[in-house]
Amino acid sequence: SPKQFACRDQITCISKGWRCDGERDCPDGSDEAPEICPQSKAQRCQPNEHNCLGTELCVPMSRLCNGVQDCVDGSDEGSHCRELRGNCSRLGCQHHCVPTLSGPTCYCNSSFQLQADGKTCKDFDECSVYGTCSQLCTNTDGSFTCSCVEGYLLQPDNRSCKAKNEPVDRPPVLLIANSQNILATYLSGAQVSTITPTSTRQTTAMDFSYANETVCWVHIGDSAAQTQLKCARMPGLKGFVDEHTINISLSLHLY
Numbered sequence: 001s002p003k004q005f006a007c008r009d010q011i012t013c014i015s016k017g018w019r020c021d022g023e024r025d026c027p028d029g030s031d032e033a034p035e036i037c038p039q040s041k042a043q044r045c046q047p048n049e050h051n052c053l054g055t056e057l058c059v060p061m062s063r064l065c066n067g068v069q070d071c072v073d074g075s076d077e078g079s080h081c082r083e084l085r086g087n088c089s090r091l092g093c094q095h096h097c098v099p100t101l102s103g104p105t106c107y108c109n110s111s112f113q114l115q116a117d118g119k120t121c122k123d124f125d126e127c128s129v130y131g132t133c134s135q136l137c138t139n140t141d142g143s144f145t146c147s148c149v150e151g152y153l154l155q156p157d158n159r160s161c162k163a164k165n166e167p168v169d170r171p172p173v174l175l176i177a178n179s180q181n182i183l184a185t186y187l188s189g190a191q192v193s194t195i196t197p198t199s200t201r202q203t204t205a206m207d208f209s210y211a212n213e214t215v216c217w218v219h220i221g222d223s224a225a226q227t228q229l230k231c232a233r234m235p236g237l238k239g240f241v242d243e244h245t246i247n248i249s250l251s252l253h254l255y
Contacts, residue, residue: 004016007030009026009028014026020036047112048060048062049061052071052073052075053071055071055072057072059071061098061107062107063076064081064099065098080101084103085104087099087103088104091106094120096108105118109121111144123141125139132144133146133159134159134160134161173195174186177203177204179200180199181197181199182200182217182240184197195238195239196239204220206218213235213236215234216231217231228245
């Protein structure tokens with residue numbers, strides 16, 4: 001999708017927010033390749049942050065020249081704070097200015113970022129950063145709002161979402177597949193007494209359709225041709241019924 005980065009293997013897609021973040025997320029590491037990430041570590045900091053020299057530590061620009069050392073080498077404080085402060089008034093920053101070892105630098109209020117001219121500020125799209133919101137994110141001028149899809153409630157942190165327990169008399173159930181069977185437990189770990197584990201063989205893939213109350217799994221055979229896709233209904237979470245095999249034209253190969 002437009003918000004994803006295609007790895008060099010042309011198979012894997014990752015969030016664009018994971019590209020050039022210092023961690024290899026693509027199987028081939030192409031999201032951290034030099035030709036993709038030519039920028040310095042300083043540019044990996046978020047807007048309105050300063051990269052401490054020779055490290056990966058980023059500190060808010062507002063904490064530079066405040067009399068408190070944040071960088072290990074003390075580069076955020078020093079004589080330049082006093083000697084270059086007067087140059088800030090001539091720089092013409094829209095929001096804020098702070099002296100640095102490389103000269104006075106403009107920075108913006110929270111939720112804004114510098115434009116190409118290095119002086120004026122524009123809205124920063126927090127929704128472009130992976131993990132800003134648990135589910136839905138709406139960017140606004142100078143801020144953002146998190147929301148949840150139907151069936152979930154926004155938590156007090158205004159970022160996380162938690163599933164509603166509806167109906168209240170039907171607590172969530174966890175399906176666990178192993179080499180012998182598929183069993184159902186409550187989130188507390190207690191086994192669901194109304195559901196007798198169904199016998200399987202080396203189940204390595206499983207999915208559940210909430211709308212159809214159906215669980216499907218891959219039943220491993222002695223050969224690829226004997227490996228089957230099976231499904232069973234779980235009406236009202238009362239047990240596995242109507243177990244059947246899905247006929248498909250291709251053999252199932254698991255890697």
